[in-house]
Amino acid sequence: MKEPRCLSRPLQYYCTAGKGMEQFLATEVVCKLSASDVNHVTGKVFFTTCADVKEVTGLKSAERLFLLLKRLPPLAEKGNAAQLIQEQIIGEHQAWTDALSLWQSLRKALEGHDLDPVGRGQSRKRKREWGESEREGPVFEGPGQVKCHVPDMETEKEAAPRVGLPLVDETPEEHGVPGCQPKAVTFRVCCRTSGAVSRRFNFQDLGRMIGVAISKQLGWRTDLKEPDLEVNVHLSDDHSVLGLPLLRLPLASRSYIKTAGLRCTVAWAMASLADIKPGSCVLDPMCGMGTILLEAAKEYQNSFFLGMDIDGSQLEKARENVQFAELNQRIELLQSSVTAIPVPSCSVDAVICDIPFGRKFGCKADMAASLPVIVKEMERVLCVGGVLVLLLSPPLSALLRRSCQRAAAAAAVSQPGEPPSQPSPGRTGGTTSSHATPVFPSLEPLGVHRVSLGTTDALIHKFRKVSVPREGS
Numbered sequence: 377m378k379e380p381r382c383l384s385r386p387l388q389y390y391c392t393a394g395k396g397m398e399q400f401l402a403t404e405v406v407c408k409l410s411a412s413d414v415n416h417v418t419g420k421v422f423f424t425t426c427a428d429v430k431e432v433t434g435l436k437s438a439e440r441l442f443l444l445l446k447r448l449p450p451l452a453e454k455g456n457a458a459q460l461i462q463e464q465i466i467g468e469h470q471a472w473t474d475a476l477s478l479w480q481s482l483r484k485a486l487e488g489h490d491l492d493p494v495g496r497g498q499s500r501k502r503k504r505e506w507g508e509s510e511r512e513g514p515v516f517e518g519p520g521q522v523k524c525h526v527p528d529m530e531t532e533k534e535a536a537p538r539v540g541l542p543l544v545d546e547t548p549e550e551h552g553v554p555g556c557q558p559k560a561v562t563f564r565v566c567c568r569t570s571g572a573v574s575r576r577f578n579f580q581d582l583g584r585m586i587g588v589a590i591s592k593q594l595g596w597r598t599d600l601k602e603p604d605l606e607v608n609v610h611l612s613d614d615h616s617v618l619g620l621p622l623l624r625l626p627l628a629s630r631s632y633i634k635t636a637g638l639r640c641t642v643a644w645a646m647a648s649l650a651d652i653k654p655g656s657c658v659l660d661p662m663c664g665m666g667t668i669l670l671e672a673a674k675e676y677q678n679s680f681f682l683g684m685d686i687d688g689s690q691l692e693k694a695r696e697n698v699q700f701a702e703l704n705q706r707i708e709l710l711q712s713s714v715t716a717i718p719v720p721s722c723s724v725d726a727v728i729c730d731i732p733f734g735r736k737f738g739c740k741a742d743m744a745a746s747l748p749v750i751v752k753e754m755e756r757v758l759c760v761g762g763v764l765v766l767l768l769s770p771p772l773s774a775l776l777r778r779s780c781q782r783a784a785a786a787a788a789v790s791q792p793g794e795p796p797s798q799p800s801p802g803r804t805g806g807t808t809s810s811h812a813t814p815v816f817p818s819l820e821p822l823g824v825h826r827v828s829l830g831t832t833d834a835l836i837h838k839f840r841k842v843s844v845p846r847e848g849s
């Protein structure tokens with residue numbers, strides 16, 4: 377494939393990603409942005425690209441997008457915290473002013489972006505600005521002037537300090553109003569620590585110290601409520617990362633979805649596994665509010681999508697979503713049961729499905745008991761060469777793996793005289809009874825990805841239909 381021409385200078389970014397999503401994001405930045413220096417650690421993907429920043433904001437598997445300010449070794453193990461921060465985190469003045477002017481030019485290029493809707497002074501929900509997700513803990517005022525975001529996990533701590541400092545003047549001419557007092561750059565620090573760093577240092581103190589050091593060195597003024605920019609700091613055992621978020625809302629909040637069911641990033645990742653091609657027909661037979669269909673239809677513009685659900689009220693929300701996203705021409709919805717999908721055998725190119733589990737979508741039927749019937753019906757409607765992508769809870773995933781192992785063992789004994797078949801990539805090994813019947817004889821397992829849904833993990837299974845199952849099997 378021909379490399380796109382680099383029209384501007386390469387910039388270093390990083391994105392945060394949900395657990396298990398890093399590999400999807402790393403692949404996406406290479407494919408969509410021709411990114412280089414792509415590497416990832418848990419929860420973050422770093423990359424360099426000369427793509428236009430608007431293209432960068434089009435990433436679908438990322439949570440939040442940052443301009444990389446610094447990526448440094450972890451804080452030294454010994455030393456006074458204030459000194460370590462000044463020497464290791466703050467460092468040279470120039471790096472900060474360069475980053476600020478770059479950030480300002482990128483922000484200018486992003487003016488009017490869908491994910492930057494909150495005008496200054498009219499924030500609807502302050503808590504969600506600069507990408508703070510709804511999943512962060514409650515925000516409260518602690519003693520002194522520190523505002524704390526209570527983190528989800530004990531090992532991860534974060535703080536945004538408020539440090540009252542006087543306004544610093546800029547040259548009035550810059551604003552074209554001689555003699556008028558221009559506003560200083562205002563900022564807040566969002567500091568997070570993890571691992572051993574969080575045991576050595578109090579995250580609130582670190583955040584406050586970083587805020588004070590930035591103010592002193594750069595003359596920026598802290599403003600917790602409506603800052604011009606946020607300085608995001610993550611101090612971990614692997615590295616210290618400093619970044620400037622480029623949008624107020626997370627990339628993961630989609631402007632084209634009215635009501636999301638499944639996490640949009642996970643829905644997009646599932647669609648990315650389904651090998652959707654122009655002209656493909658893709659089915660979600662338990663579509664709920666249709667998140668998977670919407671994510672897939674936005675990404676694969678020349679394909680057709682079919683959503684089904686047994687619950688009329690879910691379908692109604694899906695309809696509203698499809699209307700809102702203006703995708704009526706390519707997404708069809710139908711009320712029906714997954715156990716009797718009203719389409720002919722071998723008629724769809726991909727089936728993508730989020731099998732219900734947990735309280736939110738718990739259904740009365742015993743999913744463990746129904747799973748073989750459901751997968752069999754999906755196997756039936758898939759064409760040969762078609763792909764099945766399923767999102768399953770850990771117990772349902774284990775059940776499906778066991779079924780596949782039985783199928784693999786049975787396939788091995790059904791061909792006497794031939795060497796035992798080698799497991800294909802992602803195929804689970806293990807021995808089972810050789811008398812077991814193949815459960816899904818035509819489905820070849822192609823891998824499993826563990827992802828986080830916030831409060832719980834889930835597993836994405838990918839299969840390819842390799843043959844037409846014989847009658848009665």
Ligand SMILES: C[S@@+](CC[C@H](N)C(=O)[O-])C[C@H]1O[C@@H](n2cnc3c(N)ncnc32)[C@H](O)[C@@H]1O
Binds near residue numbers: 666690715733
């Ligand atoms: C986990 S939810 C899907 C959520 C969806 N991915 C979304 O983003 O909104 C599972 C859906 O399966 C539907 N469902 C349960 N049993 C079904 C059945 N037998 N046939 C079809 N749909 C069913 C439920 O109504 C629910 O909407």
